[in-house]
Amino acid sequence: MKILIIEDEQELANNIATYLKEQNYQCELALNYHEAVLKIEIYEYDCILLDLMLPDGEGLQLLEILRNQSKQHGIIIISAKNTVEAKITGLQLGADDYLAKPFHLSELGARIFSVIRRNHFGSSNHIHLNELEIDLLAKTAKVKEHTVPLTKKEFDLLLFLIGNKNKTISKAALAEHLSGDMADMLDNYDFVYSHIKNLKKKLAEAGCNDYIKTTYGMGYKWES
Amino acid sequence: MNRLLNKTLVYYSFSAIIILLLSAPFIYYTLEKLYKDDVDEAILLRSDEFTRNNEPTLKITDIPTWNRFNRDTRILPDTVKSKPKNNIIQQVFLDTLVPEWEPYRVLYKDVSIQGKPFVLMIRLNLVESEDLIRTIVWIYLGILFVLLLVIFFITLFISNKLWYPFHDTLKKIEQFSIESNQMPAFKKTGIKEFNQLNKSLTKLIQQTLQSFDLQKVFIQNASHELQTPLAIFQSKLDLLMQDSHLQEQQLNIVHSLYESVSKLKRINKNLLLLAKIENNQFIETSSISIKEIIEEVIPYFSEQAIGKNITIHTELKNNLTIQCNKTLIEILIHNLFLNAVRHNILNGSIYINTENNRFTIINSGINAPLDTSIIFERFKKGSKNPKSTGLGLAIVKEICIRNGWQIDYKFKNGMHCFILVF
Numbered sequence: 001m002k003i004l005i006i007e008d009e010q011e012l013a014n015n016i017a018t019y020l021k022e023q024n025y026q027c028e029l030a031l032n033y034h035e036a037v038l039k040i041e042i043y044e045y046d047c048i049l050l051d052l053m054l055p056d057g058e059g060l061q062l063l064e065i066l067r068n069q070s071k072q073h074g075i076i077i078i079s080a081k082n083t084v085e086a087k088i089t090g091l092q093l094g095a096d097d098y099l100a101k102p103f104h105l106s107e108l109g110a111r112i113f114s115v116i117r118r119n120h121f122g123s124s125n126h127i128h129l130n131e132l133e134i135d136l137l138a139k140t141a142k143v144k145e146h147t148v149p150l151t152k153k154e155f156d157l158l159l160f161l162i163g164n165k166n167k168t169i170s171k172a173a174l175a176e177h178l179s180g181d182m183a184d185m186l187d188n189y190d191f192v193y194s195h196i197k198n199l200k201k202k203l204a205e206a207g208c209n210d211y212i213k214t215t216y217g218m219g220y221k222w223e224s
Numbered sequence: 225m226n227r228l229l230n231k232t233l234v235y236y237s238f239s240a241i242i243i244l245l246l247s248a249p250f251i252y253y254t255l256e257k258l259y260k261d262d263v264d265e266a267i268l269l270r271s272d273e274f275t276r277n278n279e280p281t282l283k284i285t286d287i288p289t290w291n292r293f294n295r296d297t298r299i300l301p302d303t304v305k306s307k308p309k310n311n312i313i314q315q316v317f318l319d320t321l322v323p324e325w326e327p328y329r330v331l332y333k334d335v336s337i338q339g340k341p342f343v344l345m346i347r348l349n350l351v352e353s354e355d356l357i358r359t360i361v362w363i364y365l366g367i368l369f370v371l372l373l374v375i376f377f378i379t380l381f382i383s384n385k386l387w388y389p390f391h392d393t394l395k396k397i398e399q400f401s402i403e404s405n406q407m408p409a410f411k412k413t414g415i416k417e418f419n420q421l422n423k424s425l426t427k428l429i430q431q432t433l434q435s436f437d438l439q440k441v442f443i444q445n446a447s448h449e450l451q452t453p454l455a456i457f458q459s460k461l462d463l464l465m466q467d468s469h470l471q472e473q474q475l476n477i478v479h480s481l482y483e484s485v486s487k488l489k490r491i492n493k494n495l496l497l498l499a500k501i502e503n504n505q506f507i508e509t510s511s512i513s514i515k516e517i518i519e520e521v522i523p524y525f526s527e528q529a530i531g532k533n534i535t536i537h538t539e540l541k542n543n544l545t546i547q548c549n550k551t552l553i554e555i556l557i558h559n560l561f562l563n564a565v566r567h568n569i570l571n572g573s574i575y576i577n578t579e580n581n582r583f584t585i586i587n588s589g590i591n592a593p594l595d596t597s598i599i600f601e602r603f604k605k606g607s608k609n610p611k612s613t614g615l616g617l618a619i620v621k622e623i624c625i626r627n628g629w630q631i632d633y634k635f636k637n638g639m640h641c642f643i644l645v646f
Contacts (some may be wrong), residue, residue, distance in 0.1 A: 102451060182558060
């Protein structure tokens with residue numbers, strides 16, 4: 001899977017690349033508009049991360065170029081602008097997702113995972129992980145043909161963990177992922193623990209191996 | 225507090241009374257003197273008439289008859305020695321009819337009738353000084369009354385007409401609020417002082433608005449500029465966390481760094497939010513049901529409340545619906561809710577109810593009232609809770625100001641109570 005990171009802040013771009021490379025993504029960087037145009041025209045990518053706030057507002061132009069191409073890439077906007085209007089504009093211009101800075105790398109990982117899944121697998125979108133089978137459209141999980149009765153939050157949590165396989169995900173990132181718009185205000189992440197506990201219990205009851213590991217004090221990891 | 229009108233009235237009335245009082249004796253003496261002079265003149269005239277017309281022809285035998293018919297010009301025997309002659313003096317005589325002592329101007333003069341010496345007495349009755357004073361007092365009271373009446377109406381007129389631009393300006397300044405960013409438009413007047421006042425006020429308000437704008441822009445820019453370094457910081461930590469060689473001690477450090485960056489992000493987001501609210505960036509309004517919002521967020525806050533084993537009681541008496549921006553009302557209720565959870569105690573409780581146009585959230589907490597003068601101020605924390613950004617209630621207040629709502633805090637029966645009136 002190839003990912004292009006268009007971001008003028010090199011430090012951030014490098015961090016993203018480092019994180020994603022460990023996830024077995026191939027990452028390329030474009031630090032300005034011209035580099036980006038060049039790469040977009042020559043290569044094919046599975047997902048493009050685009051910082052809309054490039055100098056001179058070139059991010060929007062790039063979005064237009066990308067939209068006019070008939071390539072099968074997902075676009076995720078990463079922007080310092082965190083308003084509903086900016087999100088709507090970005091999505092209307094053809095982006096698949098919108099992530100406001102600052103974000104958790106795990107959140108980005110989960111978003112890339114789902115954008116790529118959506119683009120590549122269309123209608124029959126199933127993920128197989130050893131004995132676990134996940135239907136992304138129906139939002140159900142099965143273990144050996146037995147449906148695991150997950151709540152919406154538990155399912156979200158499962159996807160988030162799988163989207164960041166073998167990565168430690170901080171409790172804060174999980175909490176913010178689960179609470180959406182409310183995240184900015186929450187300061188107590190204890191509820192994450194109870195959701196994880198329930199998820200582990202339900203998976204175990206369905207006969208699934210325990211892939212969810214606790215990293216000391218920090219967060220959780222899906223190891224497989 | 226005295227009104228300007230009343231003050232002016234008092235000053236005018238005092239001056240009028242004092243001037244009238246001071247002038248009264250002067251008027252009295254002038255009038256008296258004028259009157260006496262006039263009476264004296266008349267006496268002298270009569271004396272001359274007598275010398276010219278009567279003295280040569282009068283006989284001694286006529287004297288009793290003369291005296292009988294002339295009360296005030298009498299011929300007395302030459303035995304009146306004690307009286308000064310040829311000078312008009314003042315003397316009192318008993319009026320036998322009333323009876324009363326009356327003041328008179330009197331002239332005694334030596335005359336000779338048929339060669340024999342006699343004394344001629346000419347007298348004229350004066351008005352009693354009591355009567356004179358009384359009359360003057362009455363006139364003065366009349367003048368005073370009319371004067372005060374005139375002063376009152378003139379002052380009223382001046383206050384209403386002349387001071388109109390002043391009152392107009394005053395009213396506009398009173399209505400002015402820096403948050404509205406609306407420059408008050410002062411009326412142009414023909415009076416130099418008022419124009420000067422309006423000009424100075426306009427300048428002052430412009431400068432205030434300008435620095436207020438600058439401050440808002442600064443906050444917004446600052447928090448915007450902080451986003452990128454924060455994003456880098458956050459991503460570095462995310463990467464560091466993946467290192468499987470980290471020891472427990474190092475993980476502890478990473479963990480505390482993580483908490484700090486989370487708090488930084490929260491403060492920054494809240495500051496940005498405040499700036500956006502101040503810049504009126506939430507303009508779209510729709511009809512919002514408070515009940516729906518509360519029911520929507522209760523699951524989230526119930527999760528937050530589990531740790532402290534807090535019980536949440538809701539009593540939504542009516543389906544309160546208001547016209548406002550959805551994002552803002554959500555933020556408002558979230559903040560109040562979060563506040564109630566964050567500052568709660570173990571096994572505490574939260575009561576939420578709506579009644580008429582009132583939303584109340586009551587929570588247990590420390591057993592002492594919060595300082596109402598600062599709880600809605602930025603970065604003024606009522607508690608030592610390290611998670612608190614000190615901006616939550618400031619945002620609540622700001623949203624209330626924007627929408628013209630009333631937010632109050634009360635401490636009752638050991639419970640902290642926030643009352644929001646729409």
